[in-house]
Amino acid sequence: MPARCLIVDDEAPARAELRYLLTQFDQVQVVGEATNAEEALTLLRSLSYDLVLLDIRMPGGTGLEVAAALRDSPNPPKIIFTTAYPDHAVDAFDLEAVDYLVKPFDAERLGRALDRALSNPPEDSEPDQPPPSGARQSDPLGRIPVQHGDRTVLVDESSIVYATAARGYSYLQLANERVLVSFSLNELERRLGRYFFRAHRSHLVNLDHVRELIPDFKGALVLVMNDERRSRVEVSRRKTRELRRLLGM
Incomplete structure (x- = not known):
């Protein structure tokens, strides 16, 4: 029907x-x-x-x-x-x-x-897979267009605290506001630089903006970010091992 x-x-x-x-x-x-x-x-x-x-x-x-x-x-x-x-x-x-x-x-x-x-896709779902080989090195644009009314503002990657998947779009959390962009999280991962880490299938974090790392009861990590809200971002267990290696923990 x-x-x-x-x-x-x-x-x-x-x-x-x-x-x-x-x-x-x-x-x-x-x-x-x-x-x-x-x-x-x-x-x-x-x-x-x-x-x-x-x-x-x-x-x-x-x-x-x-x-x-x-x-x-x-x-x-x-x-x-x-x-x-x-x-x-x-x-x-x-x-x-x-x-x-x-x-x-x-x-x-x-x-x-x-x-x-x-x-009826699962909410905020995206394939949990790495970008194509070499994509992060060869295609970092570093600036993301954000629509504000009839204007387009280019947001520098250094001001992005983290990004969250939203059904084919993404939210960017900045220091004191959240904006919506028309890129999937996978697309953002390809466009942004090497300081961005895919902490979870739904989260991409700027490691320069991580304030604290807190272990949770499941053996994973929660990242406390340095935006105004002190947002907390979950790291999946598989990605926790990768992040610990990356940080030398």
């Missing part, structure tokens, strides 16, 4: 465009539309949906508020945000969104989001 989909957007042309794009995907069936947050929640509480394509800025409430209200429901639908504003992506992924599409987008980009939503 195709996934039951709800489109939520306050603009009729945007809803019509989404409905048209979705006709190209047999695995999805549009069974409802809402024009604001209140309508969306009413429909979502009265009918079981598998997928919601959700705008963010709407009269009477935001899409982020809708997603927050759904998070604790027994069987929440998968959420793909569709918005003209790129500056809410971190908040969206904090609410466990599957993807975040910035308008305008085409059928190919929508298709990738649908594949991600309907394939």
Whole structure:
């Protein structure tokens, strides 16, 4: 059976465009539309949906508020945000969104989001494997583009405390803020320099920013980082042995 989909957007042309794009995907069936947050929640509480394509800025409430209200429901639908504003992506992924599409987008980009939503991959999963031989030495770019509204800021690798996987994207933890980038953790590992260590399949840490190493009861390590929050990053047991060798411990 195709996934039951709800489109939520306050603009009729945007809803019509989404409905048209979705006709190209047999695995999805549009069974409802809402024009604001209140309508969306009413429909979502009265009918079981598998997928919601959700705008963010709407009269009477935001899409982020809708997603927050759904998070604790027994069987929440998968959420793909569709918005003209790129500056809410971190908040969206904090609410466990599957993807975040910035308008305008085409059928190919929508298709990738649908594949991600309907394939149900494990949360924050990425293959725990090293980069191709020589990649770290031959392809360190050292600067990562970060979208801030309509501007792109280049973040120097030295200011990155650690990175965390987020469903094909990554969060970068800086000294006093967290930003979202469109690179997977594997891609970041190839782009960044030799001081970055893959502590876990979901974590890439800058060893220059490690403040303390604390052993845990499972025989692994927890790294205390020197960002403002004193974040703690888990090191897997296999990677713990590698890190101890690297540090001469």
